[in-house]
Amino acid sequence: MHKETVKDIGEKELIKRLAKYMPPDQASDDCAFIDTKRENLLINTDLMVEKTHFNNKIISPRDIGWKAVTTNYSDLISSGCIEFIGVNIGLVLTPKTEWAWVQELYEGFNEALNQFGGSILGGDCSRGESKMISVTAIGLQSKLKLRRNACKPGEVLLTTGIHGLSKLGLQIRTKQIKRKDLNLNEELIRDSINAFCRPTPKNKIFKTILRSSEFSINKEIGCTDSSDGFYQAILDLCKESKCKAIIDYQKIPKKDYWPKGQKWDQFYFFGGEDYELLISLPRDLATKLMQIDNEISEIGYFAQGSPNVEIKNYPNKYLNNISYSHF
Amino acid sequence: MHKETVKDIGEKELIKRLAKYMPPDQASDDCAFIDTKRENLLINTDLMVEKTHFNNKIISPRDIGWKAVTTNYSDLISSGCIEFIGVNIGLVLTPKTEWAWVQELYEGFNEALNQFGGSILGGDCSRGESKMISVTAIGLQSKLKLRRNACKPGEVLLTTGIHGLSKLGLQIRTKQIKRKDLNLNEELIRDSINAFCRPTPKNKIFKTILRSSEFSINKEIGCTDSSDGFYQAILDLCKESKCKAIIDYQKIPKKDYWPKGQKWDQFYFFGGEDYELLISLPRDLATKLMQIDNEISEIGYFAQGSPNVEIKNYPNKYLNNISYSHF
Numbered sequence: 001m002h003k004e005t006v007k008d009i010g011e012k013e014l015i016k017r018l019a020k021y022m023p024p025d026q027a028s029d030d031c032a033f034i035d036t037k038r039e040n041l042l043i044n045t046d047l048m049v050e051k052t053h054f055n056n057k058i059i060s061p062r063d064i065g066w067k068a069v070t071t072n073y074s075d076l077i078s079s080g081c082i083e084f085i086g087v088n089i090g091l092v093l094t095p096k097t098e099w100a101w102v103q104e105l106y107e108g109f110n111e112a113l114n115q116f117g118g119s120i121l122g123g124d125c126s127r128g129e130s131k132m133i134s135v136t137a138i139g140l141q142s143k144l145k146l147r148r149n150a151c152k153p154g155e156v157l158l159t160t161g162i163h164g165l166s167k168l169g170l171q172i173r174t175k176q177i178k179r180k181d182l183n184l185n186e187e188l189i190r191d192s193i194n195a196f197c198r199p200t201p202k203n204k205i206f207k208t209i210l211r212s213s214e215f216s217i218n219k220e221i222g223c224t225d226s227s228d229g230f231y232q233a234i235l236d237l238c239k240e241s242k243c244k245a246i247i248d249y250q251k252i253p254k255k256d257y258w259p260k261g262q263k264w265d266q267f268y269f270f271g272g273e274d275y276e277l278l279i280s281l282p283r284d285l286a287t288k289l290m291q292i293d294n295e296i297s298e299i300g301y302f303a304q305g306s307p308n309v310e311i312k313n314y315p316n317k318y319l320n321n322i323s324y325s326h327f
Numbered sequence: 328m329h330k331e332t333v334k335d336i337g338e339k340e341l342i343k344r345l346a347k348y349m350p351p352d353q354a355s356d357d358c359a360f361i362d363t364k365r366e367n368l369l370i371n372t373d374l375m376v377e378k379t380h381f382n383n384k385i386i387s388p389r390d391i392g393w394k395a396v397t398t399n400y401s402d403l404i405s406s407g408c409i410e411f412i413g414v415n416i417g418l419v420l421t422p423k424t425e426w427a428w429v430q431e432l433y434e435g436f437n438e439a440l441n442q443f444g445g446s447i448l449g450g451d452c453s454r455g456e457s458k459m460i461s462v463t464a465i466g467l468q469s470k471l472k473l474r475r476n477a478c479k480p481g482e483v484l485l486t487t488g489i490h491g492l493s494k495l496g497l498q499i500r501t502k503q504i505k506r507k508d509l510n511l512n513e514e515l516i517r518d519s520i521n522a523f524c525r526p527t528p529k530n531k532i533f534k535t536i537l538r539s540s541e542f543s544i545n546k547e548i549g550c551t552d553s554s555d556g557f558y559q560a561i562l563d564l565c566k567e568s569k570c571k572a573i574i575d576y577q578k579i580p581k582k583d584y585w586p587k588g589q590k591w592d593q594f595y596f597f598g599g600e601d602y603e604l605l606i607s608l609p610r611d612l613a614t615k616l617m618q619i620d621n622e623i624s625e626i627g628y629f630a631q632g633s634p635n636v637e638i639k640n641y642p643n644k645y646l647n648n649i650s651y652s653h654f
Contacts, residue, residue, distance in 0.1 A: 041368070045415040045463060047453040088372040090417065090461040124461075126374040134417040134451075134461035136372060 006102065007095035014102070014125060040141040041085070044075040050131040058173040061101045063197040064133065065108020071227060072137040073116055074201035074275040078225035082142030082210065084118035090134035091125045105133070116203060144210055144219060151222030151241035151280035157300040158286055160202045160277045160293075162255050163230040164264070167271030169196030185257035199275045201225075205293055206277075214288050222280030222302075229272040231309060231319060237278060238307035247300030249314035269319060333429065334422035341429070341452060366467040368412075371402040377458040385500040388428045390524040391460065392435020398554060399464040400443055401528035401602040405552035409469030409537065411445035417461035418452045432460070443530060471537055471546060478549030478568035478607035484627040485613055487529045487604045487620075489582050490557040491591070494598030496523030512584035526602045528552075532620055533604075541615050549607030549629075556599040558636060558646060564605060565634035574627030576641035596646060 006014060046068065048054060054064050073084055089109065093102065106120075113119055121138070151157075169192035171177040177184075202225075209221075222241055226233040234245050258264060280302055281289065290296050300312075310317055333341060373395065375381060381391050400411055416436070420429065433447075440446055448465070478484075496519035498504040504511075529552075536548075549568055553560040561572050585591060607629055608616065617623050627639075637644055 043415055043448055043463075043465065045417045045449060045451045045461070047417045047419060047451045047461070049419055049453050049455040051456065052454050088370055088463050090372045090374045090463075092374060092376055092459060121370055122372060124372045124374045126376050127379050128376040128457065128459065129378065130456050132419060132455065132459055132461075134372070134374070134459075134463075136370075136415050136417075136461075136463040138370065 004099040006093045006097040009099055042076050042079050042081050042139050042141050044072055045136040046072045048133040059197050061104035062108040065105040066112045066198055068133050068135045069109050069112035070199050070201050071275060072135050074225045074227060076137055076139040077201050077203050077206055078146055078223050078277055080142050080144050080146040081139035083140040084116055085138040086118035086121040088121050088136045089123035092128035092132035095127060142210060146223035147220050148224050148237055148240035150220035151237050151243060151302050153243045153302050153304045155280040155282055155302050156286035156298050157245055158279045158296050159299050160205050160296055162253050163226060163274045164268035164271040165192045165195035165255060166273040167267045168192040188255055188257045201275055202277050208292050214285060224278055226274040226276045226278060229270045230274060231269040233278050234309050243302050244305035244308045245300055245302055246310045248312045251299045253297045331426040333420050333424040336426055369403050369406050369408050369466045369468050371399055372463040373399045375460040386524050388431035389435040392432040393439045393525055395460050395462045396436050396439035397526050397528050398602060399462050401552045401554060403464055403466040404528050404530050404533055405473055405550050405604055407469050407471050407473040408466035410467040411443055412465040413445035413448040415448050415463045416450035419455035419459035422454060469537060473550035474547050475551050475564055475567035477547035478564050478629050480570045480629050480631045482607040482609055482629050483613035483625055484572055485606045485623050486626050487532050487623055489580050490553060490601045491595035491598040492519045492522035492582060493600040494594045495519040515582055515584045528602055529604050535619050541612060551605055553601040553603045553605060556597045557601060558596040560605050561636050570629050571632035571635045572627055572629055573637045575639045578626045580624045
C-alpha cells in the first residue's frame with residue numbers, strides 16, 4: 001500500500017501540518033517571539049543525521065523525536081538551565097519520506113516537551129538527499145552557573161548515574177552484539193535499549209541543588225554531561241578547569257549484571273550518548289547532595305596537575321582516549 | 328594536489344578550528360549563554376541544503392556563509408528585531424569536504440556578523456552524505472512589533488525595494504538563462520548575481536521608523552519579508568491579517584533595463600529569495616516614511632475582503648500562485 005509521502009503532500013501542506021504541533025500564536029510569523037521573563041538564556045544546537053545517528057532499523061521516529069529534545073535539554077541542564085523555553089526545529093526530508101514518519105517524529109518531540117517543559121517555537125523545513133534534524137533548544141539560566149571550567153583541585157567528583165548502557169543498546173540494535181551469544185541478562189538488555197532510544201536528562205538533581213540552602217546562589221559549579229562518553233566528559237572538565245581528575249574504578253557505579261572484561265570497560269568509559277551529569281563539589285556539599293539523592297555517587301576527586309584522567313584500582317592508570325569521531 | 332579534507336582533520340581538530348570563529352568565552356561549554364539585557368527575544372531557524380539551495384557551481388562557500396546569516400537576519404528584522412545577538416550553527420559535512428571550504432563558509436558567516444552585528448554563539452557539527460547548514464539566529468525584540476497579522480484595511484502597502492533579481496541571478500548562474508542569448512544589460516546581470524549571492528537585509532529602514540517621533544512605540548505594524556517571493560509575501564500578509572491587497576502594476580519599482588514580458592513578470596512576482604520588506608502603514612505614516620527614505624515605494628493598499636492579491640493595470644487581475652515547493 002502506498003503511504004502518503006512528503007512529496008504527495010507538498011511543502012505548503014507539510015508546513016501547515018507541522019504548525020499544528022506549535023502554539024497557535026507562534027505558527028504564523030517570520031520568526032518566533034520569546035518572552036524571556038527578564039532572565040538570561042542558554043542556547044544549544046544538536047544535529048541528528050540519518051545513517052550517522054539513526055536509521056529506520058535501529059530507532060523509531062518517535063524515539064528520534066524524544067531523543068532530539070532530551071539530549072539537547074541535557075546540555076542546557078549541564079549549564080544550569082532552570083526552565084526550558086522550547087526548541088526551534090530545522091527538518092530536512094527526502095521527498096519519499098512518509099508523512100506518518102514525520103508525524104511520529106513530532107509526537108516524539110512533544111512527548112519530551114510535555115514531560116520536561118517548553119514548546120516548539122518555530123523552525124524550517126527543506127528537501128534533501130537524506131533526513132536530518134537540527135534542534136536548537138533555549139532555556140532560562142538559573143542563578144547557579146554550571147560550567148566546565150569551574151572544577152577546583154580538592155573537590156569531589158560525583159556522577160548522577162551509570163554509564164555505558166546507551167552504547168550497549170546501540171550495539172544490540174545494530175546486531176553488532178547478539179543477545180543470545182552473550183547470554184545477557186534481559187533486564188540489562190531492556191535498560192540498554194531504553195538508554196539508547198529514550199534517554200532521560202537529569203533535570204531533578206539540579207533543582208535539588210537549587211532548593212538546598214547549603215548551596216549559595218550566584219556560584220559557579222564544575223559540571224558537564226556525559227553525552228560524549230564518561231571518560232571524555234571528565235577529560236573535558238580537566239581541560240577546561242586546568243587540573244587533573246583521579247577516579248577510583250571500584251567506586252564507579254555499574255548496572256546489575258553488567259559483564260566483566262575489557263570490552264565492557266570500553267563501553268563504560270567510551271560509550272557516549274550517556275546523559276548523566278558529572279559534578280565537582282567541595283566535600284561538605286558533595287556529602288550533602290548524596291544524602292539528598294541516593295542515585296548520586298562519589299567516584300573520585302580533582303587535584304592540581306596537567307589535565308588528565310588517572311584511574312585508581314585498575315590495571316591501566318591512564319587510558320588510551322578512543323573517543324568517537326564523526327569523520 | 329590533495330587538499331586537506333574534514334576526514335583528514337578529524338572531528339576534534341575540526342571543532343577546535345571552528346571554535347576560533349567564536350568569542351573565547353563561548354567555545355568551551357555545553358551550550359551558549361545569552362545575556363538578554365532584559366529584553367524579549369526573536370528566534371529564527373533557516374536551513375541551507377546542498378543541491379537544494381546551493382552547489383559548488385553556483386555559489387561560493389563564502390557567499391553561502393554570508394547568505395545563511397543575512398537571510399536569517401531578514402526574518403528577524405521583519406518581526407521587529409532591533410539588535411542581533413548572534414547565531415547557533417548546525418553544520419553537516421561529508422568526510423571529503425575540504426577544510427578550505429569550511430573556512431571560507433565561516434569567513435562568510437563572520438563577514439555578515441561583522442557588518443550587521445552579533446556573533447557565533449555555538450553549534451554542532453556532524454557527518455552526513457551531503458552538506459547542510461542550519462542557522463538559528465537570535466535577536467532582541469524592539470518595542471515596535473512587526474507582525475504579518477497587523478495589516479489593516481485602508482492602510483498603504485509599501486515595499487523597501489525591487490524584486491525578481493535573485494531569481495534572475497540564480498538562473499544566470501545555473502545557465503538556465505544565457506547572458507548573450509538575451510542580450511541582458513551588464514549592470515542588471517551584475518546586480519542580479521549579487522542579489523542571489525549576497526542579499527542585504529533591510530535593517531536601516533526599521534531603525535528609521537524607530538527614530539521617527541511620528542511612530543508611536545509599543546505598536547504592531549503589518550510587515551513581512553519577501554523571502555518566499557513578492558506575491559507570496561503579500562498573500563501571507565493578507566491571510567494572516569484577514570483582508571485583501573490591491574496593488575498597482577504601474578507602481579511596482581523595477582530595476583533599470585528589466586525586460587518586459589510575461590516571463591519577467593513571473594520572475595518578479597514569484598522569484599523568491601528577495602529580502603525586501605513589505606510594510607503596511609496608515610497614509611500619514613506611509614507618506615512620512617517615503618519622505619525619510621526615498622528607496623521605499625507605495626505599491627497599493629489593503630481593503631476588506633477575503634484574503635487575496637488583486638493587481639490593477641495588468642492583464643490578469645488575479646495571478647495563478649506558482650510559489651516554490653521544496654517537495
